[in-house]
């Protein structure tokens with residue numbers, strides 16, 4: 001933790017439209033490994049917010065790989081997942097990687113992770129606006145529809161966490177093929193109360209890439225080119241990852 005620094009190098013320093021609420025988009029996940037689809041989620045979310053008269057202005061974009069304490073089979077150690085996320089972020093000119101979750105051995109739930117972002121982003125009072133004052137930056141979850149669906153499954157999330165996440169923060173959720181997300185939200189007792197905090201984004205070009213599929217391809221010596229950035233493929237090869 002000693003050498004840890006929260007990345008702000010690609011964070012906007014001034015809000016373009018002072019009437020809007022500044023937000024950052026955060027992609028939480030295993031990222032095991034990161035794929036182009038994960039990067040694409042940011043593009044879809046930014047397009048949607050820009051074209052939908054949203055009151056949110058995106059001032060930063062982050063990837064936050066999950067801590068090693070998260071139970072998921074075949075989860076690689078933080079070092080490799082972090083390095084691959086950084087290589088992927090380097091293919092863009094706006095995405096940053098925050099490794100804070102992975103510095104903890106134990107599992108860090110999404111709510112405390114959001115609180116960490118909120119504290120770091122608002123240390124100096126938030127982002128500058130036109131009149132010289134500052135506005136609080138709200139961290140918002142960027143996720144695929146399957147993640148929000150897990151919020152409707154008993155035992156995965158604490159009810160109080162879901163309520164706090166949606167009340168204090170929010171989410172931008174990209175539909176994954178096969179689910180009607182607006183319907184899932186409308187039918188759920190808790191999610192339906194926060195419909196204005198769950199922005200549903202349609203995938204203009206449906207794509208069901210997943211890290212599991214990528215890992216299976218590697219295991220079977222099949223190409224993952226154009227699904228994962230070349231720099232990440234080189235890293236996987238050099239370190240002989242996902243072979244068994």
Ligand SMILES: Nc1ncnc2c1ncn2[C@@H]1O[C@H](COP(=O)(O)OP(=O)(O)OP(=O)(O)O)[C@@H](O)[C@H]1O
Nearest residue numbers: 028029030031143144147176207208209210211212
């Ligand atoms: N094809 C996709 N469409 C929409 N969202 C996606 C897609 N792939 C991943 N995501 C979202 O990205 C976030 C991080 O996902 P994660 O790292 O678990 O990737 P994954 O591909 O779902 O992984 P795995 O296959 O290992 O379960 C989640 O919110 C997930 O829903």
Ligand SMILES: NC(=O)c1ccc[n+]([C@@H]2O[C@H](COP(=O)(O)O)[C@@H](O)[C@H]2O)c1
Nearest residue numbers: 028029030031066109110111156157158
């Ligand atoms: N209770 C919680 O806070 C909770 C529950 C399930 C998943 N999550 C988060 O969602 C992400 C899910 O990642 P995966 O899709 O790889 O399982 C992880 O960052 C994880 O921390 C959080």
